[in-house]
Amino acid sequence: MKATLLGPLAGVVIAVAATLAPHPAAHAEPTPTSIDDYMAEAVHGTGLPGLSVVVTKGDRLVHAAGYGHDSSGAPVTADTPMRIASVSKSFTAMAVMTLVEDGRITLDAPVVDQLPGFTMADSRHENVTVRHLLNQTSGFSDTTIDVTALEDATSLAEYTAGLGSASLAADPGTRYEYCNVNYDLAARLVEVASGRSFGEYLKDRVFGPLGMSRSTVSSQEIAPADGYNSVFGAWLSRRELPGFLDSSGGGGVITTAADMGKWLISQTGNGAQLVSPEGLRTMHTSSTVDDYAMGWMPDEGPGGVEMLVHPGNLFTYAAVQAVVPGSGYGVAVMTNSASLHDDTYDILNGLVALSQGRQPDEVGGGRQLVELVLGLIALAAVGLGVLGVWRSQRWARRRAGAAPWRVAPRFVPLLLPAAVFAAYPDLISIVVNGRTVTWAQLTYFAAPLTITLLLLALSGTTTAIARLIRLRSATGTTGQSRGR
Numbered sequence: 001m002k003a004t005l006l007g008p009l010a011g012v013v014i015a016v017a018a019t020l021a022p023h024p025a026a027h028a029e030p031t032p033t034s035i036d037d038y039m040a041e042a043v044h045g046t047g048l049p050g051l052s053v054v055v056t057k058g059d060r061l062v063h064a065a066g067y068g069h070d071s072s073g074a075p076v077t078a079d080t081p082m083r084i085a086s087v088s089k090s091f092t093a094m095a096v097m098t099l100v101e102d103g104r105i106t107l108d109a110p111v112v113d114q115l116p117g118f119t120m121a122d123s124r125h126e127n128v129t130v131r132h133l134l135n136q137t138s139g140f141s142d143t144t145i146d147v148t149a150l151e152d153a154t155s156l157a158e159y160t161a162g163l164g165s166a167s168l169a170a171d172p173g174t175r176y177e178y179c180n181v182n183y184d185l186a187a188r189l190v191e192v193a194s195g196r197s198f199g200e201y202l203k204d205r206v207f208g209p210l211g212m213s214r215s216t217v218s219s220q221e222i223a224p225a226d227g228y229n230s231v232f233g234a235w236l237s238r239r240e241l242p243g244f245l246d247s248s249g250g251g252g253v254i255t256t257a258a259d260m261g262k263w264l265i266s267q268t269g270n271g272a273q274l275v276s277p278e279g280l281r282t283m284h285t286s287s288t289v290d291d292y293a294m295g296w297m298p299d300e301g302p303g304g305v306e307m308l309v310h311p312g313n314l315f316t317y318a319a320v321q322a323v324v325p326g327s328g329y330g331v332a333v334m335t336n337s338a339s340l341h342d343d344t345y346d347i348l349n350g351l352v353a354l355s356q357g358r359q360p361d362e363v364g365g366g367r368q369l370v371e372l373v374l375g376l377i378a379l380a381a382v383g384l385g386v387l388g389v390w391r392s393q394r395w396a397r398r399r400a401g402a403a404p405w406r407v408a409p410r411f412v413p414l415l416l417p418a419a420v421f422a423a424y425p426d427l428i429s430i431v432v433n434g435r436t437v438t439w440a441q442l443t444y445f446a447a448p449l450t451i452t453l454l455l456l457a458l459s460g461t462t463t464a465i466a467r468l469i470r471l472r473s474a475t476g477t478t479g480q481s482r483g484r
Contacts, residue, residue: 030055030354032063038350038360043067045364046343048335049228049235050076052257055351056330059270064257070225070336071237078258079214081224082334083240084319085312088217088253090267090283090295091206092183093134095190095198095249097279097294098205100130104193107131107282115189118160122167130189132172133182134294135287139168140179142429142436147181151243156188156198159244176290178433180250183295187249198247209272212259217252219245224254227316230339230367231447232375241315241444251312257334260321264330267323284308284325302353302360311345313338315444320344322352329355338445341367374452381455388414388463396470407471414460414467421457424450 028034035055043051050068054061066076074080099105105114111128112118119125124139132138145166153159163185169177187198194201199217207215216222228235245252255263265271269280283294291297293308301307301324311320319334331351333344343363350360399407420427428437428446442450 028357029057030062030351032065034354035063035351036065038354039065039067039347042343042347042350042363045362046347047233047235047364047368048343049337050080051333051335051344051347052076052078052080052082053334053347053351054078054257054261054264054330054332055355056261056264056268057355058268058328059265061261061265064261066257071228072225074225076336079256080336081214081222081254081256082319082336083224083227083245083251083314083317084253084255084260084321084334085251085314085317086180087310087312087319087321087332088249088251089183090310090321091202091253091263092186092190092249093283093295094206094274095202096130096134096186097275097283099190099193101275101279105130105189111185111189115160115185115192117157118163118185118188120163120166120168124168124171128168128172130186131287133186133189134283135176135289136178136182136292137173137176137287137289138179138182139170139172139175139177140181140185141169141177141434142179143434144169145179145181147179147436148438150181150184153244156184156191156247156249159184160188174289176287176292178292178435180248183250184244184248187247190249198249202253206274207259209274210259210262210266211272212255212262215253215255215259217247217254219254222254224317225336227314228337229316229444229447230337230371231451232371232378233368235337238316238444240317241440251314257332260332260334261330264321264323264332268325268328268330270328302349302358303356305352305356307352309348311342313342313445315441318342318344320348322348324352324355327355331355339367339371340446340449341370343367371448374448378452378455381452381459385455385459385462388459389466392463392466392470393474395467396474399471400474411464411467414464417453417456417460421453424453 050070052066054064056062064078066078066080068076070076096105100107107130109129110126111130112126128138150159150162153162190201191198202217226237226239229238284296286293296308296310299307299309305324307322307324309322316338317336318338321332323330331348333348335344346363350363353360425437425439429435
């Protein structure tokens with residue numbers, strides 16, 4: 001009798017103990033309030049003039065909102081149009097994939113067989129496939145293609161024709177190199193395969209089915225307000241640098257936080273689907289050459305979570321998007337500004353941390369610190385330049401009559417900043433892995449660095465000129481004294 005009662009009694013005791021034992025708290029999902037609270041801190045910390053964000057989970061919108069103001073002073077909302085720069089590439093890849101599944105584009109066939117008029121001076125271009133374009137493994141490179149000249153194109157057809165004299169930097173399929181030409185050519189392929197303009201096709205087969213009614217690749221349809229550049233802490237409203245943006249497959253999309261929410265829901269495999277699960281998986285899968293997929297790339301987020309992301313940077317706008325396959329969350333951050341330090345990624349990581357029930361790291365201060373240091377260097381350059389000119393006569397007197405080979409080396413440190421400034425675009429190009437950088441571009445988001453380097457160059461050059469003039473005068477005076 002005792003034996004038969006012992007089992008049930010033990011079960012009751014265990015059940016009661018389990019009920020009374022503390023359970024790990026289920027992590028709280030982000031709410032509109034918690035997101036707004038975090039964003040209030042982020043806006044304060046970064047000092048950004050305006051930004052919008054969206055967070056989704058599964059098939060639902062968690063929160064979409066705007067903060068700050070645009071260049072007209074109007075408040076930024078979830079419906080404020082923003083340029084998303086290279087985040088556009090994932091939309092271009094989607095447009096291509098819809099045509100692949102319709103049988104009108106072949107992913108692993110040469111582009112030349114599917115795009116009449118596409119030719120290059122390098123015969124290897126005949127081996128570039130559509131997959132190579134989307135994986136950025138075509139061999140296209142800013143170092144072998146005059147992308148600055150292509151910016152003058154007024155259509156994708158004209159843009160494609162401009163590739164006639166260009167060459168490849170590597171055999172197709174052997175090396176990853178980020179180059180916007182890949183996605184602008186893919187956009188032209190969409191036009192030829194569909195018989196419609198790229199913008200019309202996006203509206204009909206991508207934006208439309210998802211309900212993205214405030215999205216376009218034409219600033220004539222939806223014009224975003226002017227963006228901002230930060231110059232030593234001051235936000236200056238500026239027009240986006242002219243270039244090939246309308247209809248661009250590499251960076252032409254204009255959209256809103258509310259619309260991006262619909263896109264992210266679809267990208268997590270929920271809601272309206274534009275392609276098959278296999279097609280979506282293909283776009284999210286890295287190539288065999290590099291981590292880059294098709295408008296997406298893997299990244300490690302807060303707590304080591306695996307994400308798929310893509311950033312975008314223009315000269316007065318910045319954006320970043322992410323989906324977290326493991327949790328079904330999607331996040332996008334868009335700003336109407338650009339500076340040396342991009343805060344969008346930090347803000348995105350904070351929102352991903354919130355989705356995990358984690359305390360986000362504080363954001364902000366990076367831009368301010370960088371520009372403070374550059375500002376102090378710029379002021380020091382001005383001061384040293386004034387001091388150098390003022391003391392040039394004394395310097396010259398001490399060296400009057402000295403052999404030229406002894407004096408000349410002393411001018412090298414003074415003229416070195418001018419040499420660096422002359423090579424500035426090329427040096428920055430090296431830093432950004434060979435991407436083309438122009439002087440005009442360096443007057444936008446890099447303005448504080450450009451101004452600082454210019455002042456250093458002027459300071460050294462002015463001092464050198466003043467010393468040379470004084471030295472010639474002092475040497476002449478010494479020679480006359482000796483003659484007498």
